[in-house]
Amino acid sequence: MIDRLSSSRRKRGVVLSSHGWQRLQAAEHLSALRENLGRPYTLEQLSDRTGLSNNTLTKVRHRQKPVDYPTLEAYFQAFGLAIATDDYLSQDNDRSASVLTHLQQTPLKGQLELDSPFYIYRPPAEKLCNDEVFTPGALIRIKAPRQFGKTSLMARILSHAEDRGLRTAAISLQLADNRIFTDLDQFLRWFCAMVARALGLPTELEERWDSLFGGSYSCSDYFETYLLPADPSPLLLVLDEVNVVFNYPHIAADFFGMLRAWYEQGKHGGVNRELWQRLRLVIVHSTEAYLPLNLHQSPFNVGLSIELSCFNLDRVKELTLRYGLSSENAYAETLLNLVGGHPYLTQLALFDLSQRPIEPKEFTQTAIAPDSIFSSHLRQQLACLEQDPELLNAMKQTLLTPEGALLHPTQAFKLQGLGLVSFQNQRALPSCNLYRAYFSQVLK
Incomplete structure (x- = not known):
């Protein structure tokens, strides 16, 4: 043992x-x-x-x-x-014990607290983002599959900016009801109201919105004449889960075109350039934009691109130590082989290992058992596939093609966004052995 x-x-x-x-x-x-x-x-x-x-x-x-x-x-x-x-x-054991006490009830889930001992830095992502938000008119794109730590990184960027005097607003587009996406005008009014609320400002949409000029113009005018001038401090606006908008092509092209126009205003605008330079925009998403956006109207090919990667062996070792486990080499190598450095799955595994004495080999052998620490996550991933027959077939094709499957871009992006596949020479492969074993069993 x-x-x-x-x-x-x-x-x-x-x-x-x-x-x-x-x-x-x-x-x-x-x-x-x-x-x-x-x-x-x-x-x-x-x-x-x-x-x-x-x-x-x-x-x-x-x-x-x-x-x-x-x-x-x-x-x-x-x-x-x-x-x-x-x-x-x-x-020191006293510190390790206090860390374990902190985790005795449930495993970590969602955004990690700013002072969490389990947040793992992935240089140079944090430093690049923290520096870039002070660049006038900055646009940062943070991309990673689900549960890769995007929200935890976002929280640290916001905290860093607030500490240095920036106004901040974080909007999760996942909070918008389906009815909000009925038409562009309604969506943009909701968007403006959410930003105003995040900044502690009255909404003032009725006084400032003129549908005669169209939603994109009215939204831009709302920022230009109200939200940006409301305070001389720069405004850091973080848009989380923007990939939700990809499902609504009748809104997406205009919305993303508007964001690109704001960026261009800050970089190359005329009289109002200085005002738009106060806006620092962070776009957080889990997949590529698979929409046919015009090259010059897309915000996904400008600004600073940050792609969060899986944990490497050193980072898994470091996290193993933080969970109070000795013999970190044996644990880290086993986990890296099983979950491929997937940040959330690594956290789940180490939580479980910190609670009960079990050999790494035994842990691997029971990883896809119905009562394993991964069972809930695996069922959720299966449910996502079952809601989309084309996505389900794409995953089956990936499992049946040892050299990697050539998938339609839409399905490839969606599977990558779920963290289920990675790519080698444009061919899709299961992103880790845990997924390979589980889906090979349930998708026979």
Whole structure:
């Protein structure tokens, strides 16, 4: 049986987190450019600068064995950095125990709290987004399959912006009822009302909306004459789940064309350019826009593109440590092989493993059992497929084609948005062994 952390075997020390390692590397690189003719520092140079031995520096940089906190602090201070709590992982049992207590009732679900010890940084996504929101007229596109951490990243971008004086409004298009999508004018009025409410402003649609000019014009005018001038601070507007609009082509083309026009106003506009530069737009979606949008009217080919990836082995190891599990290599390799680094499935698995002693091999063998930790998620994915016969057939085709299936783009995008497939040379394959095993069994 794999050993766990216990009060009888205390493991003191800290290990650099992915976030801390990113910060340290960035500071080292900048210092090397300024002070070392652009050449990376050698261990000997780092030792002279930090006062740490070559052996200790190697231990810190490999992020496998713990060091004491003052050692890590000295390394950071040598490059002008103040160490923060998310720069390191504590391997003290008391902290691990408190983490496990936090999770004893239910596994993590949905957006992770800003101070959650289970949020894993995926550099450079966080830094790129946090920097870009301060660019006048910025547009950021965040794309990833469902349950990949888009909303948790979005929350951190919003918090970062609010701390630095930006106004913020986050609108989930999933909250709109079906009737809202009846026509463009109604949808855009709902959209404007939601933004005004998020900003704590009166709606004022009756006074400011003129359907004679069309919904897109009225919506743009509402922003230009009311929402943007209401405060001199820039406005960060985050639109979550915009892929919902893909299902309504009679609305999507005009809505996305309007967003693109706003971006162009901020970049190349005339008299009102400075006003539109106050708008910083973040579009969050789980699939590609498979609509036939005009190249010059689409917001999906401009701005900063961020695509959240699966966890790699190092990040799964780091999360394993955060759940208080020792022998992280064995757990991480098993989980990566089973769920392919899928962020939500990795969290589910580690929660389960933190609650009961079980060997990695046994965990894998029972992964698709009716009472497994994954059963509810797998049934939900199956239900999504069963609602769309074409999507169901596309998944069957993927399972039956070992070299990967060539799917119609619409079905390929939808399966990718559900996180069920990944692509190699444009061919669709099950995104992880868990999905391959489960759907091979239920879709015989």
